[in-house]
Amino acid sequence: MFTTWKQWLWYDWLLLCIRFVIWFSLMITTIQHQDHLTVPLWIIILWEIAAFSIPWICLMFSYRYYLLTEMVLFGGVCFYLTLLFPAAYLAFLMPTFMIAANSAHKSFRWSGSITVVLFPLLVAIFSPGTDLWAIIPQIGLAFAIGFSFHLLVSNYRQNEIIRNQKLVLEQYLSQIEQITLLEERDRLSKDLHDTMGHSYTSIIMGLEILRTELATKDGEQKIDSLLQLARNSMEEVRAYLHQIDSPQESLPLTVTLQQLAEEFQKHAKVNVRTRVIGEEYIVSKQAKMTLYRCLQESLTNAVRHGQSTEIIVSLHFEPQQTRLDVQDNGRGVDEWKDGFGLTAMKERATQLQGRVTVYSEKGEGTFISCVLPRLVQLSDERIRLCIVDDHSFIRDSLHTILDGQEDLQVVGVAEDGEQAVELCRSLNPDLILMDLEMPNQDGIRATQIIKETWPDIRVLILSTFQDTERAKEIMRSGADGYLLKSIESRELAETIRLVYRGGTVINQDLFHKMWDGNDEEESVGPRSDGEEYGLTKRELEVLNLLSQGNRYKTISEKLYLSNGTVRNYASTLYDKLGVNNREEAVQKARDAGLLL
Numbered sequence: 001m002f003t004t005w006k007q008w009l010w011y012d013w014l015l016l017c018i019r020f021v022i023w024f025s026l027m028i029t030t031i032q033h034q035d036h037l038t039v040p041l042w043i044i045i046l047w048e049i050a051a052f053s054i055p056w057i058c059l060m061f062s063y064r065y066y067l068l069t070e071m072v073l074f075g076g077v078c079f080y081l082t083l084l085f086p087a088a089y090l091a092f093l094m095p096t097f098m099i100a101a102n103s104a105h106k107s108f109r110w111s112g113s114i115t116v117v118l119f120p121l122l123v124a125i126f127s128p129g130t131d132l133w134a135i136i137p138q139i140g141l142a143f144a145i146g147f148s149f150h151l152l153v154s155n156y157r158q159n160e161i162i163r164n165q166k167l168v169l170e171q172y173l174s175q176i177e178q179i180t181l182l183e184e185r186d187r188l189s190k191d192l193h194d195t196m197g198h199s200y201t202s203i204i205m206g207l208e209i210l211r212t213e214l215a216t217k218d219g220e221q222k223i224d225s226l227l228q229l230a231r232n233s234m235e236e237v238r239a240y241l242h243q244i245d246s247p248q249e250s251l252p253l254t255v256t257l258q259q260l261a262e263e264f265q266k267h268a269k270v271n272v273r274t275r276v277i278g279e280e281y282i283v284s285k286q287a288k289m290t291l292y293r294c295l296q297e298s299l300t301n302a303v304r305h306g307q308s309t310e311i312i313v314s315l316h317f318e319p320q321q322t323r324l325d326v327q328d329n330g331r332g333v334d335e336w337k338d339g340f341g342l343t344a345m346k347e348r349a350t351q352l353q354g355r356v357t358v359y360s361e362k363g364e365g366t367f368i369s370c371v372l373p374r375l376v377q378l379s380d381e382r383i384r385l386c387i388v389d390d391h392s393f394i395r396d397s398l399h400t401i402l403d404g405q406e407d408l409q410v411v412g413v414a415e416d417g418e419q420a421v422e423l424c425r426s427l428n429p430d431l432i433l434m435d436l437e438m439p440n441q442d443g444i445r446a447t448q449i450i451k452e453t454w455p456d457i458r459v460l461i462l463s464t465f466q467d468t469e470r471a472k473e474i475m476r477s478g479a480d481g482y483l484l485k486s487i488e489s490r491e492l493a494e495t496i497r498l499v500y501r502g503g504t505v506i507n508q509d510l511f512h513k514m515w516d517g518n519d520e521e522e523s524v525g526p527r528s529d530g531e532e533y534g535l536t537k538r539e540l541e542v543l544n545l546l547s548q549g550n551r552y553k554t555i556s557e558k559l560y561l562s563n564g565t566v567r568n569y570a571s572t573l574y575d576k577l578g579v580n581n582r583e584e585a586v587q588k589a590r591d592a593g594l595l596l
Contacts, residue, residue, distance in 0.1 A: 011153050015101060016056070022094040023052040026077075036084055044077075051077050063102050067111050070095055075119060079126075086129040092119060093142040100146025101153070108147070116140045167267050168304060253288050254280055254315060257295055257324075261313055264299045271310045272299065278317030284494045287372045290348045291315075291324050294356065294370040297345050298326035306330020306366055321354075324370045332360045344567070345370065347553055353501060373501075383500050386412045386427065388420040388446070389435040389462075394485070398433060398462075405493050415439075417446025424450050424457055431458040431500050436474065444474050451478035458499050533576045533592075540594065542569040547586045547595050 027048055034041045051073035058065035074095040081088035096115045103111045116139050124132035251259075254276050265272040283291075295313060302308040308330035316323040336358050338346070346356045354372035385402060387410060389395045395413045402408045412423040416438040423429065432450065436443040447459050460481040461474050475482060481499045483492070535543070545555045556566045570582075579585045589595050 096142040097146035100143045101149045274313045298368045302328035326368045329365045334362045336360045382409045384411045384429045386423045386429045387433045388414045390438040417441030420446045436463045448477040539573045
């Protein structure tokens, strides 16, 4: 009840004040004329107290309960007093106004009939000194005024909802713009990094290896000149990438989250307080983006669904983990159900070996906690690596980069898949960095043999290009991750630690490209199934798995898709079927005979 009071607006308090004034006046008048009462005064007083409080309490829960109790209790008091004092029917004008103001939907039909017609008719029948045709216009006018007040309040509420939704939409548009710019920046930077960056790195590493083979002074001078040219060109590429780099990525995590909270507070008109606990340290790009999306979704849910007015955001930098807590003072729920956004949050955290937990109680708000492990160097053990690549300068480059990490140790190198299998047999490493295109035996076949023979050995694919078909094969062969060689050295080391500890890392852009082409091919020409609704073969596969009760994560694993791609397929088929959720889609598919 106290939570309801906090949500009251000016018109709720106005109605309460009017009710109290009329009730208090009625109490005073009753006491002054107690000699004319036919029942004890204390009974009338208790009756009037009940007529004031019980309907008002019922209004907190249901307007229908309020209407019934108001008519029975307050109407009953007014009817009794009218039998004794014919002019007392005027006391029923206030309940009439309140009944009209708090009616809703189709209740106006019966509430208006009872108050405007039935009550005056009963008064005219049992109180001969009253004029029916004088009472009906007065009570009808009170009901009309109450109905007008109801329309005014409804219009005000709709305007408030529209204003709040507008603020939320403005926040969404701002974030969509940021995400679009970020994706375009990522695309451009990856294209530059995958072409010019990789080429210059290969040239530099190759020239460094040739330095020892050329003993003449002229040869050394030429190599130095070529190295300087390559390094200068590489610096120009890096400078260009830095210019188009996203400000969000270059800023510390605390600044990024504080800016998001301040922007949300400005648009959504809620009080968002942020605090940082512990000494800040550097986190990976994946962890940074996961925490950013978690806060983004938590803030939006707190306002849209919880109707919160105050949100507290706490970022904890702990020795073994990074934790983001979001507490709001919204409505809360007794039985929490994960929606689309929260499910995506949990899947993001799971990919980084983290977790998202939600605690909610009706009337007590909602608490969301996102915990990500800190991928620091392992102090008590070393990760034993093998590098498999047919280019010597790539092997040497990776060897140099990874041996610089205290917890990483390169124990062997190989030129093709056959040598990789032999290294696994003789060295039993913890993790293999595997190239795809190699002579004698490629990375796909080598991965299949390694995972069948030594399932505990983790395999991380490092490829130069985004070959979608080859990527599909390698993930089906049991690889634990797929990355591009353009990845930064720090990100590579953190990814190795993540995969070693049981995580799976897949380049999401690659998987989007992997299936987009297939869908276009499947959409051409007539289909044997789902032709009426225009469903592709892939969408039918997703639909069948949804009908079996599978979650998006399970479907992504079975079809070798990313979670985001599966969600896109689900959203598209919902739109084609003309439904809003999984249950409706499954039922419609069964009726149409689309399920296997």
